[in-house]
Amino acid sequence: MSKHVDYHLFSSHREESIQKLGSKTLRNVLRDMLLIRQFEIRAKSAYQQGKVGGFFHSYIGQEAIQTAAVLAMGKNNWYTTTYRCHGLALLLGATPDELMAELYGKITGNAKGRGGSMHFFLDRMLGGFAIVGSHVPVATGAGFSLKYKNMKDQVSICFLGDGAVAQGAFHEALNLASLWDLPCMYVIENNKWGMGTAAEKAISVAPIAEKKAPGYSMDGYTFDGMDFFHCYEGFQALFEQVKKTSRPVLIEVLTERFEGHSISDPGLYRTKEELEEAKKRDPIVALQNILLEKNFIRQEEIDQYQKDVKNIILQSMEFAEKSPWPDPIELEEGVLKEP
Numbered sequence: 001m002s003k004h005v006d007y008h009l010f011s012s013h014r015e016e017s018i019q020k021l022g023s024k025t026l027r028n029v030l031r032d033m034l035l036i037r038q039f040e041i042r043a044k045s046a047y048q049q050g051k052v053g054g055f056f057h058s059y060i061g062q063e064a065i066q067t068a069a070v071l072a073m074g075k076n077n078w079y080t081t082t083y084r085c086h087g088l089a090l091l092l093g094a095t096p097d098e099l100m101a102e103l104y105g106k107i108t109g110n111a112k113g114r115g116g117s118m119h120f121f122l123d124r125m126l127g128g129f130a131i132v133g134s135h136v137p138v139a140t141g142a143g144f145s146l147k148y149k150n151m152k153d154q155v156s157i158c159f160l161g162d163g164a165v166a167q168g169a170f171h172e173a174l175n176l177a178s179l180w181d182l183p184c185m186y187v188i189e190n191n192k193w194g195m196g197t198a199a200e201k202a203i204s205v206a207p208i209a210e211k212k213a214p215g216y217s218m219d220g221y222t223f224d225g226m227d228f229f230h231c232y233e234g235f236q237a238l239f240e241q242v243k244k245t246s247r248p249v250l251i252e253v254l255t256e257r258f259e260g261h262s263i264s265d266p267g268l269y270r271t272k273e274e275l276e277e278a279k280k281r282d283p284i285v286a287l288q289n290i291l292l293e294k295n296f297i298r299q300e301e302i303d304q305y306q307k308d309v310k311n312i313i314l315q316s317m318e319f320a321e322k323s324p325w326p327d328p329i330e331l332e333e334g335v336l337k338e339p
């Protein structure tokens with residue numbers, strides 16, 4: 001971004017977190033992030049070979065955020081997100097097989113081949129939503145249900161893009177969450193761009209959360225999305241706070257997407273140099289380096305993880321390829337009809 005913005009980053013105690021999480025957990029974190037990346041890389045190539053239809057939005061570059069969120073807060077919450085939903089579904093327990101099959105439009109897919117890339121759905125993940133901002137009120141509703149049922153050990157976590165902040169639905173949803181003291185965490189993943197429009201050209205304030213939140217009597221926070229530990233600590237602290245106070249929070253996570261907005265985006269609005277600069281902060285490489293430095297892992301083990309996740313994803317492609325197409329006779333099943 002060209003303009004100087006004065007961020008107040010959530011304070012971090014990285015060394016303590018590294019020791020607290022320990023080698024075993026952090027190795028799993030690395031493996032989770034590698035799996036997400038491999039899924040995106042291979043699914044993109046399947047798309048380019050004409051195996052996948054519809055839209056496709058990659059989460060490459062942003063992996064640390066949702067990986068940290070799910071580790072810090074657990075699966076037992078309500079989660080909602082945008083069309084950039086592959087990583088969250090994997091983290092919440094969907095199998096690569098069912099997700100890849102969904103991309104291929106097969107009956108074995110996560111949504112029986114009817115939703116495709118943007119509409120993954122799980123018990124605790126209310127979607128993958130394609131309409132920008134449309135899921136923010138859904139997350140507020142999920143927060144309402146938790147409060148109504150007096151379920152104080154869970155929260156509603158909503159991931160959205162910076163572009164969604166300009167939508168009316170965002171404003172209405174946050175206004176109600178604040179008025180009704182709902183246990184909601186709205187997480188703006190600011191990857192600097194809404195398609196080809198720079199966030200600074202679309203959103204009137206920066207830092208977004210720190211400046212917007214007071215308008216809803218909420219607290220606003222900024223995390224570094226390229227740093228797994230920063231996100232982990234921030235999510236953990238705010239999760240405890242929201243459960244205790246039942247007051248919603250607004251978080252902006254500063255991040256980078258390494259791919260185009262979607263698969264059809266050649267990314268002409270940013271220079272190669274800008275992209276190369278962003279990639280220097282690759283969250284996976286950063287985590288690998290820390291684990292190597294701490295002797296929590298050896299390079300050969302990282303190489304083995306790479307091979308393992310590659311095999312898992314290649315197998316999921318085979319599974320998708322061999323799976324049957326949905327039967328056209330079932331086309332109207334699961335569709336809400338007029339009585």
Ligand SMILES: Cc1ncc(C[n+]2csc(CCOP(=O)(O)OP(=O)(O)O)c2C)c(N)n1
Pocket residue numbers: 082084130131132133160161162163164165191193194195261
């Ligand atoms: C209401 C609505 N308007 C426009 C679009 C087209 N559209 C799809 S994604 C997108 C950009 C959203 O950017 P952002 O919220 O920053 O999320 P990101 O893609 O960067 O993760 C737009 C304008 C849409 N899907 N829904």
